Amino acid sequence: MSGALRFLMTALVAGGAAWGGLAAGERGVTLASLRDAAVAQVSALTGRGAAAMPAAEPTGPVIYWRHPDGLPEWSATERQTSDGRAFLPVRASEDLSLDPDAATAAPEAGERSILYYRNPMGLPDTSPVPKKDSMGMDYIPVYAGEDSDDGSVTVSPGKLQRTGVRTAEAVLAPLAATLRAPGIVVLDERRVSVISLRADAFIETVADVTTGSTIAEGAPLVTLYSPEIAQAIAQFVTDLRAEGRPIDGARQRLENLGVPDEVIDRIAAEGRASVSIPIMAPRGGVVLERMAVEGMMSEAGETLFRIADTSTVWVIAEVPEAALTDIVPGTEVRISFRGLAGDPMTGRIDTIYPEVDMMTRTGKLRIALPNPDGRLLANMFADVEIMLAGAPVVQVPEGAVIDTGDRQVVILDLGEGRFRPEPVTLGRRGDGMIEIVSGVAAGDRVVSAATFLIDAESNLNAALAALAAPEADQ
Structure with missing residues (x-):
């Protein structure tokens, strides 16, 4: 031609x-x-x-x-x-097909022997011959080498690439877990003072202080007249003037009635009795309560003032009962306040209260914070982040765990496209990682992304069901 x-x-x-x-x-x-x-x-x-x-x-x-x-x-x-x-x-x-694997699908199926056909919806139902399920879907053939007694399945490299499967190694390291808990600011109970009298007295004058006022230590609060105190002062002056008479008893009586040492020393130096007795602030701080009124009659033990030193405050945080075992005094915390802008404050747990609330089943933690500028006010809300640390544990990414409802499973990468579901027991979580108590050892590789796509492509649902149910007749 x-x-x-x-x-x-x-x-x-x-x-x-x-x-x-x-x-x-x-x-x-x-x-x-x-x-x-x-x-x-x-x-x-x-x-x-x-x-x-x-x-x-x-x-x-x-x-x-x-x-x-x-x-x-x-x-x-x-x-x-x-x-x-x-x-x-x-x-x-x-028929024409745009699937690049379609041309090789038929000869590949012809070269391998079909073991059985499995349910397309992942149910533990198999058939030795081709059949359809109740919805008309064809059962999927399982070839030799794709099924094993340990529940592992084989996924082709092409499917793995298309589904974007990624794996990660289970590591043995301390779990950087963070526990968040609500908190509230309270006053340091060791820095609160109550001013009251030890004898009945009449209030003559009250200093120009009100609730919320800031006063210094030793500042005058009230002046008063008390018949019982006046009698004790007269006895003290008489003993001073009498030569050879001891004055220790009279001075001790004044101290027992609450007369300040400065007033007793001044009376001893001047040698004359004083009718009006001043009462000074025992500490500096903020006036929380003022009950004193000029001209009032105050009985012994009645509160006149409450003063608190707010240079240091406490934050009381409530954490779940199950988390108390992971917390020890000295654990670092980070605290932010909803009413204040700026970076969170850092501190350490000072005390773990020795009781659990019967209603909320929570335990209380106490953190002491410096408050030199007085920005932290009592009863302010706080968000407390507790940095939990401990011994190294086996951990995997949280995305590697499949929760089936009654159990948790990870997909082990056995290599060469083979995968096996493995039940695990979970522990704490933190920073995108989760502790594996049992089921996975350090160094094992697990599927960390596209786990559910593998489940759909490889019918891992059937393998998971086989872990708990008897194997179906084939």
Whole structure:
């Protein structure tokens, strides 16, 4: 055959293929009909019969049925035309597919032996022959090498790449866990003073202080007159003037009545009695309560003032009962206040209260914080973050754990595309990691991303069900 004739034949074949593609798009012709048309054209040009051309036998399952005349009519089930002719079956090898694995799927299935067919929804139901489930879905074949007694499954590298599967190594390290708890600011109970009298007295004057005022230590609060104190002062002065008479008893009586030492020393130096007795602030701080009123009669023990030193305050945090075992005094905490802007304050747990609330089942922690500028006010809300630390533990990313409701499972990477579900016991969580108490050892690789995609692709649901249910009859 000359070169010109070959060129002419090539052009005619290409034109026929183009015409066939157009007809396929307009009339719904299948790949088989296009191939038959091309064979017929080549046969006409070369003078050879169509029977001499080798034709591939359609393979694969029937995927749909087409109209016998090539009309754009298809059916998912067997049916007939209006004149009683049956639709023609179209097998997998006859249909066009954009899946790059479709061309290799049929020969690969032919090379491997099918062990059984599994339920497409992951139920523990298998069949030795092809079948459909109640929704009409075909059971999925399981080939030799894809199933094992330990519940492992094999996923092809192509599927792993398409699903974006990533793995991570289980590590042995301290878990950087953070426990968040609500807190409230309270006054340091060791820095609160109550001013009261030890004898009945009349309040003569009250200093210009009110609730919320800040006073210094030793500042005058009230002056008073008490008949009992006046009598004790007169006895003290008499003993001073009498030569050779001891004064220790009279001085002790004044101290027992609450007369300040400065007032007693002044009376001893002047040698004369004083009717009005001043009462000074025993500490500096903020006046929390003022009950003293000029001219009032105050009985012994009645509160006149309450003063608190707010240079140091406490934060009381409440944590769940189950978390108390992981907390020890001295644990570092970070505290932020809803009413204050700025960076959180840091401190350490000072005391763990030795009781659990019966209603809330929480325990209380106490953190002492410096408050030199007085910004922290009593009863302010606080958010407390407790930095839990401990011995190294086996931990994996939180995304590696599948929670099935009644148990937790991770997917172990066995290498070479093999995976196995492994039940685990979980511990604490923190900073995106979770402690594995049992089930996984340090150094094991687990699937950390696309775990549920692997579950769908590889039917790990069936493997998970097999862990708790008897193996189905095959």
